[in-house]
Amino acid sequence: MLSAGSTALLTDMYELTMVQAALKAGTAERRSVFEVFTRRLPGGRRFGVVAGTGRLLEAVAAFRFGPAELDYLARAGVVDEPTLEFLRDYRFTGDITGYPEGECFFPGSPVLTVEGTFAEAVVLETVILSILNHDSAVAAAASRMTIAAHGRPCLEMGARRTHEEAAVAAARAAVVGGFTGTSALEAGRRYGLRTIGTAAHSFTLLHDDEEAAFAAQVAALGPGTTLLVDTYDVTAGVPRAVAAARAAGGELGAVRLDSGDLVAQAFTVRAQLDDLGATSTRITVTSDLDEYAIAALGAAPVDAYGVGTKLVTGSGHPTAELVYKLVAREGPAGQMVPVAKASAAKASLGGRKVAGRVLDGAGRATEELVVASADPGPGLAALAEAGARPLQVPLVRGGEAVLDDGGAAAVAAAADRHRAARAELPYDAWRLSEGEPGIPTRHLDLDGGGRPR
Known part of the structure; x- marks a missing residue:
């Protein structure tokens, strides 16, 4: 049985075995920057939708190893005793920055940036991706459905077509994507959503x-x-x-x-x-x-549409295809060194990044500008020079959430934010047919280390 509310075992084994190896190698405390992004949008979709941020913040806060979790890890021989001692006192003390919930994203968008020591940041990979991939997939499907509905209300009715907890998360994500109500009572109770039936x-x-x-x-x-x-x-x-x-x-x-x-x-x-x-x-x-x-x-x-199975399963694409990759780590002299995966099919761009959306004179989005910059200052200056709307906001500072992103007001604000962000996109981004992303992503490397290597 899990400790009350703990999310620590909602993870993959390799995250803990990496911690064990890093502790032995003396590299566990190296400062590291992990980034959540997608290389491509699923199914030729034109944009993605950030959803699940409030749930993510709750999960990170609850990522603590209590007696039940430690006992299981010891009995199963997952990690050794020094690693168990490290996990006993674990809490995330770093920083998290990300696109606010409801914002649109595109290939290469730094949707979430996690900064801390390697050991404290690497263990969050699975819980972060499981939340963002599920909720963002549902929100993207919801957004496409509300586009098709042309202002007619859409109602979420999918609780009987998915896992019982996934149903609650899906209802929340659907409202972020533009739905106006849900049949799931637990979602209504937990997040203050309007219930129907x-x-x-x-x-x-x-x-x-x-x-x-x-x-x-x-x-x-x-x-x-x-x-x-x-x-x-x-x-x-x-x-x-x-x-x-x-x-x-x-x-x-x-x-x-x-x-x-x-x-x-x-x-x-x-x-x-x-x-x-x-x-x-x-x-x-x-x-x-x-x-x-x-x-x-x-x-x-x-006058209204009730949607179930296709909504809660992402309308054929149940994941947003987001990944969690190390993009920078502390070097031998204490400096931050950009790192990137270089394999041909899964190459990534190294370096900590800032991002903004470039708008034309009519307020229409023309590109996603992503700037690799170890110091955010020059990166933000580059965004300002390009006339880009900054996209990232602080979510966690020193291990503490800086905003309440989970309640009814936050969900309503995320839905409003999504409507505004979607309205900025060019007409082609609203099309339901498969095609290229609604706007291109342009990368600018100020440090010379952000290229795949």
Whole structure:
């Protein structure tokens, strides 16, 4: 059993064996800079979305080895006794800088920068990547879906299609990406998200007939509820739903369609509702929607979309393809030395980096400028000279979080930030088809050591 709240074993074994070897070699305390970035956007997507920052900060704070974790590591023989002693007192005391939650990113964007000793920074790789890769993938899918929805609300309904904890994280990430509510109550409780939901087909099947089911739901939830009208026959279900609400003294809030040809049904149901005088009754559609299905429904009289499986699995791309790489470390004279992986397929750029987004006179993004600079000062000056909007903010200083990035206000702020960042991008970045990133990334090396080597 884990110590209460500990995230320390949400990691890969090699992170701890590297610490053991570094302790023996005397290199564990070398100052190091790790960077989270992606070499490419998954599936030919045009932009990525940073999500999970609030969860990441909580996970780093809880990354402590208690008696339960140390006992397991000792029994399993994962590391030796000196390493266990090091882990016993472990806490991250370094700095973390990153793109704020909701910001867009592109290949090469330094989404997160972790600075500390090698031993204290290397062990965070897995927990950081597992959070950012999952949440950013869901947020990117959510963003694409809300683009396709053209302002119509999108609702997250995927809790039954993924791991129970992943469902909570996915609901949060979906709201960062533009969704307006979730069916997951734990996500509502934990993050202050708006929760939504009424009834499933089983509720209708429970009753002797559809009229009885609708009457029971309206009696309990009021005429403003949403009635599911496709358990039996949609054409017959619509007037029964309207009648049930009117019998309770009001107009029906909405009907939900969950099967069949949703485009054709939406037109038919809208005509039925209007003929019945239920012009204020809305139409919500569900049933395995993704961004392409939502786009296909764009001309149909639909008022809201409920999305489940495709959203919580990243709409076919369940990872943002982010990696965590050492880009600089302390040299023998105490100076910081850029380092980079040189293998052909996975080359990286060494050196600590600062980043900004270059905008044209109309406020439209034209490129991502990434500057390798051991001292951030000259790098920031280079961004200013290029007229770039700085992208990184401090998240952790001296091991302490400098902002609360996990609550309801922070999630709402991240959603607002994403809308603004996405609005800066050129039209091509909004396209759902596969293609090049919405803007190019340009690298500028002020130190001469940032090239692959």
